Amino acid sequence: MPTPPSRYLQARAPLITDASARPWPSDLSVILRIMRILFVSDIFGKPGRTALMSRLPSLREELGADFVVANGENAASGAGITRNIAEKLLAAQVDVITTGNHIWRQKDILPFLRESDRIVRPANYLPANPGRGWTAVSSKDGRQLAVVNLSGNLYIGAPRGAFQVIDSVLAEIPAGIRHIVADMHAEATSEKVAMGLYLDGRVTAVIGTHTHVMTADEKVLPGGTAYITDAGMTGPHNSVIGVKKEIILQRFLTEMPVKFEVAEDDVWIEGVVIDAGDDGRATAIRRLQLEIG
Ligand SMILES: [Fe+2]
Ligand SMILES: [Fe+2]
Numbered sequence: 001m002p003t004p005p006s007r008y009l010q011a012r013a014p015l016i017t018d019a020s021a022r023p024w025p026s027d028l029s030v031i032l033r034i035m036r037i038l039f040v041s042d043i044f045g046k047p048g049r050t051a052l053m054s055r056l057p058s059l060r061e062e063l064g065a066d067f068v069v070a071n072g073e074n075a076a077s078g079a080g081i082t083r084n085i086a087e088k089l090l091a092a093q094v095d096v097i098t099t100g101n102h103i104w105r106q107k108d109i110l111p112f113l114r115e116s117d118r119i120v121r122p123a124n125y126l127p128a129n130p131g132r133g134w135t136a137v138s139s140k141d142g143r144q145l146a147v148v149n150l151s152g153n154l155y156i157g158a159p160r161g162a163f164q165v166i167d168s169v170l171a172e173i174p175a176g177i178r179h180i181v182a183d184m185h186a187e188a189t190s191e192k193v194a195m196g197l198y199l200d201g202r203v204t205a206v207i208g209t210h211t212h213v214m215t216a217d218e219k220v221l222p223g224g225t226a227y228i229t230d231a232g233m234t235g236p237h238n239s240v241i242g243v244k245k246e247i248i249l250q251r252f253l254t255e256m257p258v259k260f261e262v263a264e265d266d267v268w269i270e271g272v273v274i275d276a277g278d279d280g281r282a283t284a285i286r287r288l289q290l291e292i293g
Pocket of ligand 1: 100209210
């Protein structure tokens with residue numbers, strides 16, 4: 001199999017090369033032009049979205065984040081996202097909402113997926129499905145970030161293969177946009193690990209979502225791509241991945257259908273913070289776990 005070309009081979013040199021010609025600014029990040037991206041993992045129900053919306057404006061400032069990307073596929077009672085919730089998350093300083101297998105659960109999101117360039121659904125869904133698989137946003141100081149959403153295929157059933165579509169998706173993103181975050185929404189760790197390796201050197205970060213349990217394998221891959229298999233869950237952790245534990249235990253003990261209810265206690269904001277250079281390569285990825293209560 002031929003190796004796809006690295007996106008960064010043609011990247012221009014960092015701005016630090018001509019810094020000696022001018023007085024050094026007091027803020028070194030101006031020279032290094034570090035881009036910091038906060039990725040917030042699956043927002044689960046009202047506890048998760050309330051915690052994020054109240055905390056995000058100050059958190060964004062504390063972290064000095066240039067962009068905030070958040071997975072919102074469980075934001076409406078654990079099942080999908082509504083237009084109203086999406087608009088509130090965007091108003092609370094989320095720049096782009098990613099989604100996943102629950103995206104079709106709330107019908108009023110369908111027109112919003114068509115209208116808004118701030119929300120994406122997996123790119124390997126069908127081209128005729130509402131919405132888009134990637135988008136690009138700009139910051140006030142002119143920086144650009146592209147966000148790609150993918151779904152795994154194992155145990156989660158996307159209609160097209162993530163590996164079969166991602167090359168053409170990346171080819172659509174203008175070459176001038178060097179920072180790209182891919183949300184790989186998948187059940188199987190093998191698919192997520194493989195996608196990280198496949199995209200190493202071609203995107204800034206591959207962030208795994210969907211399983212709601214944060215993994216401890218965050219790393220910057222050799223080609224400059226930040227990676228984690230699962231970035232966790234923003235929601236109630238006294239639960240089984242967001243749902244009241246008594247209900248899920250009843251389900252496993254009886255094998256009878258149950259009605260899911262969102263848990264309430266032990267709410268955490270979880271995700272990762274990614275730093276990247278001007279060339280789009282990641283320099284660091286750190287896990288964020290913030291207890292809200
Ligand atoms: Fe999911
Ligand atoms: Fe999820």
